[in-house]
Amino acid sequence: MKIAGATDDRTPDGRVLVVDDDPIVRRSLMDFLRQEGLSATGAGGAAEALEALDAAAASGRAVDLVLTDVAMPGRDGRELLREVSRRHPATAVVMLTAYGTIEAAVDALRLGAVDFLTKPVLDDELRLAVERGLRHRMLLAENEQLHRQLESRDGLDGLIGQDPAMLRVHELVRAVAPAKTTVLMSGESGTGKSLVARAIHRLSPRSSGPFVELSCGSIPETLLESELFGHVKGAFTGAHTDKIGRFQAAKGGTLFLDEINSASPGMQLKLLRVLQEKRFEAVGSTETIEADARVVLATNQSLEKLIAEGLFREDLYYRINVVKIELPSLRERPGDIPVLAKKFLEHSCAEAGKMITGFDSECLRALGGYRFPGNVRELENIIERAVVLTQNQTLTVADLPAAVAGGASSTAASPVASVSGPWSPAPLSELLREPERAIILRALEANDWNRQQTADDLAINRTTLYKKMRQLGIDAERLAG
Ligand SMILES: Nc1ncnc2c1ncn2[C@@H]1O[C@H](COP(=O)(O)OP(=O)(O)O)[C@@H](O)[C@H]1O
Ligand SMILES: [Mg+2]
Structure with a gap:
């Protein structure tokens, strides 16, 4: 059957299942569909139909359309429809009935049928209904594919960040996820390990x-x-019932061992054993259970340092350090601050039922200049608090905690704050970031945000300027207001 608006290669094969308890009706419908160039099979009732649908789906040749009678002995067409929508949501259903009432039609459509026809069915009517059903099915398939594409591109949903270090994290996650490999994550608290x-x-x-x-x-x-x-x-005093342990609870799934750095020596030893032997026994039991959990671990301290201090077992470290993912601190990727802030703003607004359109540029500057010892979690809390407290349509520095708001003025007043002020050790590249940011901001402002003139002033090319702006979180225009 040729479907209007569809190109040949996108036309579904057109597999139709005809369900009617009357063999003569069934046969005649199947004949008609075959004449139309579709593949048609039959079933004499709902149960048989569901079996056929399951089998077809399992063999990878799912049925596109079910054409079913309503009144049948056993489970009727409406029940079949309900079950098909549940088990095979991509399969379209067209209903046929001898006793067509408006109520019955509305009911069927409400339950998800794509069409509802009254017997005796006219050829043209049937042709149209089947066409509609198949087109519906094709749209669904396309939709599903789009969805999958989105998922694969954005499968790390919720994990925001375009900084190269974050993109590297995305890449690693995608690469290790399909395997059963043990993954060790390291990063400061609040960087997104969980x-x-x-x-x-x-x-x-x-x-x-x-x-x-x-x-x-x-x-x-x-x-x-x-x-x-x-x-x-x-097994011991107080063990009133059997209890399942975490390794068993994670069977077939993932066990996330957080803060592995704070595991006691006893815990470290037990973990080493189970990770090595991949089996264990419940306390008081002699039955050996296989450990079928994928293990992911996180540390917020350097395990190498703990090993050197004799606080972490080296053998356990080698056992878990198979693939390592390092989460950068937020101050190492200030370019991600505006996007994260925007995301948290949207989220908090939805929660609080408020309408806040964005941040003014001073506010963004303050956020961009702050060091975020608590990383993304701290930023999330700052925004949440601001949304609750503010009376404005746009967040301003006044809505930020003093420590964050203060950062804005000190950066603005003294672009080389780290040269004066109290000394705190940090990598040079990090210390240079603040002054660099302040200088670029000044230059941009002096040139009315004209990128070319700013780049010329600073004797760098425009691409370099853009790159630096992104890295340094200078994005005020786009996100302000
Ligand atoms: N890249 C990110 N994108 C969006 N939200 C993030 C990101 N990283 C962290 N968060 C959010 O910040 C908070 C802290 O993250 P979490 O995974 O608990 O950090 P950790 O486990 O490293 O302490 C959580 O609410 C989390 O959703
Ligand atoms: Mg955590």
Whole structure:
């Protein structure tokens, strides 16, 4: 069948399943569809139809359209429709009935049928309905594909950041997610380690399995073993029932061991054992259980340093350091501050039911100049607080905490703040960032934000200027107001 508006290569094969308890009606409908160049199969009832649909889907040749009678013995057409929408949402359903009432038609359409015809069906009517159904199916397929494309490009949804260091993180996450490899993340608190752990799980083949989180520093030594591996009833005083441990709970999914740096020596040893042997026993049980959890770990301190200090087992470190993902601190990627801020603003506004359009340029400057010891989490909190407190349509420095707002004026007053003021050790490249940012901002302002003139003034080319602006989080125009 030729579908109007569709090019040949996008036309679905047109697999139709005819469901009617009357074999004569069924046969005649199938004959008609075959004459139209479609592949048609038949089923005598809802149960048989569902079986056929499941089998077809499982073999990769899903049925495109179901043409079903309403009144049938056993489960009727409406129940079939409901079940098809649930199990095979991409399959279109057209309903046929001998007793057409408006109510029945509305009901069927409400349940998701693409059309509703009254018997005896005219050829033209049927042709049109099938065409519509197949086109609907094709749109759905396209939609699904678009969605998948979006997912694969933006599969790290929620993980914002265009800084090269963040893009590298995205790349690594995408690369390791499909495997069962152990992943070790390092980064300061609030840099997004937990978020990345979830992204790894979501993008992995285990995404439909559980995601179990355990903060290693949080478990009292006495409960350690039971928490990790579970226990059986009566294993020790207080063990009133069997309890499943985290390794077991994460079966088929991902176990996220957070703050591995704060794991006690006992915990480190237990972890080493289970990671090496890949099996364990619940406390009080002799039954050996296979550890089928993908392990992702995070540390907010340098494990190398802890090893040197004798606080972390070197053998465990080698066991877990298979793939390492380092999350950059927010002050190492100030270019991401405006996008993150904007995202958090939208989110907080939705939560608070407020309409705030953006940030004024001074406010953005203050945020861009702040060092964010608490990283992204701190930025998120700052914005959330500002949204709750502000009376304005646009966030201003007045809506920021003093420590952040103060940064704006000190940067503006003294572009080389790190030259004066109290000394705090930091890499030179980082220390130079603030003055560089202030200088570029001054130059931009002096030239009314004309990029070419600014670049000329600074004797750099325009591309370099753009690159620096992005790196330094100078994006005021686009995001202000
Ligand atoms: N790249 C990012 N994009 C969007 N939100 C982020 C990003 N990184 C962190 N966040 C948010 O910041 C907060 C802290 O992140 P989290 O993953 O808990 O950090 P960590 O585990 O490293 O302490 C969370 O609310 C998280 O959603
Ligand atoms: Mg965390």
